[in-house]
Amino acid sequence: MQGILREIGMIARCLDTISNAEFKEYNLSKGQYLYLARICENPGIIQEKLAEMIKVDRTTAARAIQKLEHQGIIYKSDHPENKKILNLYPTERGQNLYAFLKMEEQHSMNVALNGFSPAEIETALLLLRRMRENIEEDWKLIKRGEKRAYMDQARAEIARQKL
Structure with missing residues (x-):
């Protein structure tokens, strides 16, 4: 029974290593691609909801979001009703990177589920x-x-x- 979580952990680490290597040339590292994918899939998402979706703390999310914004991959926009809330959106560059992320995800899914x-x-x-x-x-x-x-x-x- 204890092998289940170990297997899940090994799968996650393998996929993370592969993704970090493949996305390195696009300056996406340390799981930043997860943030970009969720922002593209949920345009206008707020930081707190994004952190909860990815299962990280707000500080970790804030650092990743700041890096993505600095790289011109995402941008923040004031919420129309509450200026303290910032909505997150992909830039055109972010959308283009997302298309690549989707291809990688589909390939990894095909490999992982081969024979199922x-x-x-x-x-x-x-x-x-x-x-x-x-x-x-x-x-x-x-x-x-x-x-x-x-x-x-x-x-x-x-x-x-x-x-």
């Missing part, structure tokens, strides 16, 4: 979605500064073993 039947693909998607929904509860707990349930037991065990 349509039913297996649907089952995998449903199971992974359920896993994400389950783990999101702990993610939200941690974001609020709380501790997961096992922590008290883990601390007691560590104290008992005098680690």
Whole structure:
């Protein structure tokens, strides 16, 4: 059972390494392509919603957004009703890069799902979605500064073993 999360982690790291190498010539690195893709798919998205969608903290999102803006890949626009809120949009360059990102995503998807039947693909998607929904509860707990349930037991065990 513990192998499931390890496999998911290895898949994620492989894809991240591949993407970072392939997008390097476009100065997209460290997962910046994730931000660009979500902004292109959700034009006008606000930073907070984008951070939640990608599952990062606001500070991490702010740094990535700032870099993308500095590179002329995205731009910020004042929200029509609240000047404190900035909407994010891709520039023309960002849209062009997004087309390349979509090609890479499709290729990676084809490679990853090679030999899978349509039913297996649907089952995998449903199971992974359920896993994400389950783990999101702990993610939200941690974001609020709380501790997961096992922590008290883990601390007691560590104290008992005098680690």
